[in-house]
Amino acid sequence: MLCMVCKEKEAKVHLTQIVGEKMQKVDLCEECAGKKGVNDPTGFSLADLLLGLGASQEMEQASGGVEVRCPKCGFTQADFKKAGRLGCPDCYTAFAEGLEGLLKTMHKGIRHAGKVPQAHAQTRDIADKLKLLQKKLEKAVTDENFEQAALMRDEIKVTREKLSELTK
Numbered sequence: 001m002l003c004m005v006c007k008e009k010e011a012k013v014h015l016t017q018i019v020g021e022k023m024q025k026v027d028l029c030e031e032c033a034g035k036k037g038v039n040d041p042t043g044f045s046l047a048d049l050l051l052g053l054g055a056s057q058e059m060e061q062a063s064g065g066v067e068v069r070c071p072k073c074g075f076t077q078a079d080f081k082k083a084g085r086l087g088c089p090d091c092y093t094a095f096a097e098g099l100e101g102l103l104k105t106m107h108k109g110i111r112h113a114g115k116v117p118q119a120h121a122q123t124r125d126i127a128d129k130l131k132l133l134q135k136k137l138e139k140a141v142t143d144e145n146f147e148q149a150a151l152m153r154d155e156i157k158v159t160r161e162k163l164s165e166l167t168k
Helices: 030-035 046-051 055-062 077-083 096-106 118-142 146-166
Strands: 013-019 022-028
Touching: 022 030, 118 146
Parallel strands: none
Antiparallel strands: 013 022
């Protein structure tokens, strides 16, 4: 098994963290384990390993070295570094600057969009397209561009038929 950090040497240090029903494993070579302070329990940050190397440093740099504290739960960056998670929903606002960079590297973006069933997503997309076509039709009529309006009318008809097929 290779080290999760350098991806070159054989992992000799194996860490496991169990939170609730989830288990997270980190496998490190001796050199990377030493660099991360695994031998020194006070310097080790599982959050850094799971969220990416330098996660806590990145948060500290974003705050300008000032100790940021959540106004609601009192959680600090040191608490985040130890636990690897935030204390409450308000922590996301309090630590927003530092978290933005972390989230961008971990996920596609910084805003959670959730998941939508495929059929519903198609229906929503077609309905959005229909609204846009309606606006274009209204603008074409207002501008007295009747050729464009006729094209929009025809496209609206086709789009409505697609929508009605999906909602059957």
